Amino acid sequence: MLTCGKCDEIDNKIARHSRLLSLVTDKIARDGIADLIEEMTTAKAALHPNQRRSKLALERANRR
Numbered sequence: 001m002l003t004c005g006k007c008d009e010i011d012n013k014i015a016r017h018s019r020l021l022s023l024v025t026d027k028i029a030r031d032g033i034a035d036l037i038e039e040m041t042t043a044k045a046a047l048h049p050n051q052r053r054s055k056l057a058l059e060r061a062n063r064r
């Protein structure tokens with residue numbers, strides 16, 4: 001899979017937040033972190049419109 005500096009940056013952020021998600025037990029905090037991860041995933045997909053996007057991620061993004 002192709003990567004670039006921006007993707008690496010977002011990947012790092014997603015990884016950090018995913019780790020956070022595994023540590024946090026508060027539901028509201030978890031929801032907030034999950035939202036952020038979703039936003040970052042969408043932002044990353046938008047960087048490479050030609051690459052196949054996750055249909056589920058798009059549906060989630062559109063639902064909000």
Ligand SMILES: [Zn+2]
Pocket residue numbers: 002003004005006007008047048
């Ligand atoms: Zn990239």
